[in-house]
Structures are given as structure tokens and as C-alpha cells.
Amino acid sequence: ELILAIESSCDETSVAVIEDGAIILSNIVASQIKSHQRFGGVVPEVASRHHVEQITLCIEEALAEADVSIDELSAVAVTQGPGLVGSLLIGISAAKAFAWAHNLPLIPVNHMAGHIYAARFVQPLIFPLMALLVSGGHTELVLMAEDGSYEIVGETRDDAAGEAYDKVGRVLGLPYPSGKEIDRLAHIGSDTYHFPRAMIHEDNFDFSFSGLKSAFINLVHNAEQRGEELSTENLAASFQASVIDVLVSKTLRACQEYPVKQLVVAGGVAANQGLRQALEEAVEQLPDLTLVIPPLRLCGDNAAMIGAAAHVELAKNHFADMSLNAVPSLAFPTKKV
Numbered sequence: 001e002l003i004l005a006i007e008s009s010c011d012e013t014s015v016a017v018i019e020d021g022a023i024i025l026s027n028i029v030a031s032q033i034k035s036h037q038r039f040g041g042v043v044p045e046v047a048s049r050h051h052v053e054q055i056t057l058c059i060e061e062a063l064a065e066a067d068v069s070i071d072e073l074s075a076v077a078v079t080q081g082p083g084l085v086g087s088l089l090i091g092i093s094a095a096k097a098f099a100w101a102h103n104l105p106l107i108p109v110n111h112m113a114g115h116i117y118a119a120r121f122v123q124p125l126i127f128p129l130m131a132l133l134v135s136g137g138h139t140e141l142v143l144m145a146e147d148g149s150y151e152i153v154g155e156t157r158d159d160a161a162g163e164a165y166d167k168v169g170r171v172l173g174l175p176y177p178s179g180k181e182i183d184r185l186a187h188i189g190s191d192t193y194h195f196p197r198a199m200i201h202e203d204n205f206d207f208s209f210s211g212l213k214s215a216f217i218n219l220v221h222n223a224e225q226r227g228e229e230l231s232t233e234n235l236a237a238s239f240q241a242s243v244i245d246v247l248v249s250k251t252l253r254a255c256q257e258y259p260v261k262q263l264v265v266a267g268g269v270a271a272n273q274g275l276r277q278a279l280e281e282a283v284e285q286l287p288d289l290t291l292v293i294p295p296l297r298l299c300g301d302n303a304a305m306i307g308a309a310a311h312v313e314l315a316k317n318h319f320a321d322m323s324l325n326a327v328p329s330l331a332f333p334t335k336k337v
């Protein structure tokens with residue numbers, strides 16, 4: 001079974017060909033980041049225009065690299081949301097046109113489900129599983145009882161982890177997105193500034209990163225006014241230590257509260273070397289738990305992960321018709337307790 005998958009929720013135009021939900025035959029990712037960098041963030045209108053220019057080329061390239069002809073495809077999958085409405089609509093329009101022209105079923109996929117299924121390229125998912133989703137727009141703990149079933153057990157009350165990285169990076173004068181560079185600096189410095197660990201002892205699985213961001217900004221501004229020198233490396237290390245402490249502590253507790261067999265960590269921030277290392281050490285306390293983190297190139301946005309998530313929807317005949325629309329705020333249900 002071969003799925004052509006399309007992802008265009010934010011600032012990456014991506015098209016992949018995936019075999020049986022587990023083998024990547026091609027995964028073309030056209031990043032627009034250079035066009036957005038001078039604005040310090042993604043400009044939605046600019047993103048949509050780039051998607052229009054790239055989408056057809058990416059489809060052709062994905063098929064060519066996979067060495068697959070259109071009549072061998074089983075379905076077309078596309079990200080339905082969450083994301084920027086204009087960006088999503090380009091991918092959805094292309095997917096609809098392709099499915100219509102070649103008489104293929106159309107599979108809508110939740111972008112965050114895609115991030116989780118990136119782990120499928122490392123090893124099969126084992127249920128029940130807990131997913132820590134850490135990305136530019138989301139920070140949530142998602143419980144999966146089986147393939148295609150998602151329940152939020154905890155989430156950020158304000159900023160996402162990746163968003164906090166990018167805002168702090170801006171204060172340090174780093175180019176957008178700054179997660180990777182802060183990660184690098186953090187490994188040179190050490191936790192000398194001791195920022196707060198928000199909500200770490202609270203009896204829930206929610207997160208908050210806006211207080212950390214404010215503490216960081218205040219420290220930098222106060223030092224500037226007093227003419228004091230701060231260490232960029234130590235600032236990065238102190239910020240990252242706070243983020244990692246909270247993420248690891250709450251994730252581990254969630255895995256104990258809901259006895260899961262597997263912990264999947266996914267989303268752009270899952271590329272963080274400090275987080276990956278801290279989680280590997282932490283799960284040693286839970287010998288029955290397997291930790292799965294996708295390789296770096298599959299942590300950020302890509303269509304391969306959309307194809308993997310679509311594979312389980314195809315098995316359930318979860319198809320959309322030509323009325324499929326973008327859902328910018330598409331979200332998993334919250335677990336009732």
C-alpha cells in the first residue's frame with residue numbers, strides 16, 4: 001500500500017510517499033524559513049504564496065524520488081489542521097485535485113497525530129502509549145489507547161515550549177527559529193541563573209512557560225539598565241534547564257499515573273539534545289517503559305509523518321469527500337477525569 005502525503009500547515013511545503021505506514025520512499029521538505037527570518041516569525045500571507053509556488057514541484061519530486069507511478073498509489077493524505085488557514089488550504093486544494101483527477105480516496109490527518117506517528121519510522125507503536133508533544137504551537141501530553149485514538153491529559157496554559165525558545169532567542173538577538181541555537185549554547189553554559197520551574201509540583205499534567213519567559217526578559221532588561229554583563233551561554237543553559245526539568249518531571253509522572261508501555265516524544269522541540277538526554281536518563285526509573293524519539297529530520301514538520309498517521313485511517317476507511325475544509329484550531333479531545 002502506497003500513500004502520497006501532503007503537509008503544508010505552517011512554513012514547510014512537504015510531500016512524501018509512504019509504504020505500509022512504515023517505510024519512507026521519499027520525503028521532500030521545502031522550507032521557507034529564509035523568507036520569514038527577517039520578520040522574526042512566520043508571516044501567514046508570505047507562507048501561503050510560497051506553498052502555492054512549491055506544492056506541484058514537491059508532488060512531482062516526491063513521486064520521482066520514490067520511483068512510483070500514480071496508478072500504484074492507494075490514497076492521498078493531507079494535513080487538515082491545526083495550522084495557518086491559508087497554508088493548510090494550499091495543501092488541501094492540491095490533495096483534493098490530485099485525488100479527484102486520479103480517482104483516489106482522500107484522507108484528512110491531524111498535524112499533531114502526524115508528529116506522534118513520526119515515531120512509527122523508528123519502531124511499531126505499542127499501546128497504551130503516552131506522547132509528549134513539544135512543538136512551536138503545542139505542548140501537550142496525549143494518551144493513546146490504540147491506533148488513531150488521542151486524549152489530552154495535560155497541556156500548556158499559555159506559551160508552547162518551542163514558542164518560549166523562539167521568544168527568548170529574540171531577546172538574545174538570535175535568528176528565528178532559535179531553539180536549535182539555544183540548545184547548542186546551553187551545552188556550553190551552566191544553570192547559574194536558576195529560573196522558576198512553573199507548576200512542577202502541582203497535581204496535574206499541565207504546563208506554563210510564560211512566567212519563565214517573563215523572568216528571563218526581566219533579568220536581561222534589568223542587567224542592561226545596570227550595565228551588567230550576562231553570560232549568553234549561562235542564560236541559555238539556565239532557560240533550557242528549567243524547560244527540561246518541568247517537561248521530564250511531568251511526563252514521567254503522567255507515565256506512572258497512566259501505566260503506558262511506550263513514551264513517544266515528538267514535535268520540533270523533540271530535536272532538543274538536552275531534552276532527549278534527560279528523558280533517556282529519566283526513563284531508566286521505569287524499566288517497563290520504552291522511550292521512542294524520532295530522528296532529528298522527522299521531529300520538525302514533514303509529510304512522512306502525515307503518511308504514517310494516514311495509514312491507520314486508511315485501514316478504518318476514514319475518508320473525506322470534496323467538501324473537506326481546513327480546521328486551523330483542530331484539537332484532540334481532553335480526557336475526562
Ligand code: ATP
Pocket residue numbers: 009010082083111115134135136137138161162163165166177178179180181183267268269270271272273299300301
Ligand atoms: P505545531 O506543530 O504545534 O503546529 P510547528 O509545526 O510550527 O507547530 P514544529 O515545526 O513542530 O512546530 O517545531 C518548531 C519549533 O521547534 C520551533 O519553535 C523551534 O524553535 C523548535 N526547535 C527546533 N529545534 C529545537 C531544539 N534543538 N531545541 C529546542 N527547540 C527546537
Ligand code: MG
Pocket residue numbers: 010011012300301
Ligand atoms: Mg516549521
Ligand code: FE
Pocket residue numbers: 111115135136267268300301
Ligand atoms: Fe508541527
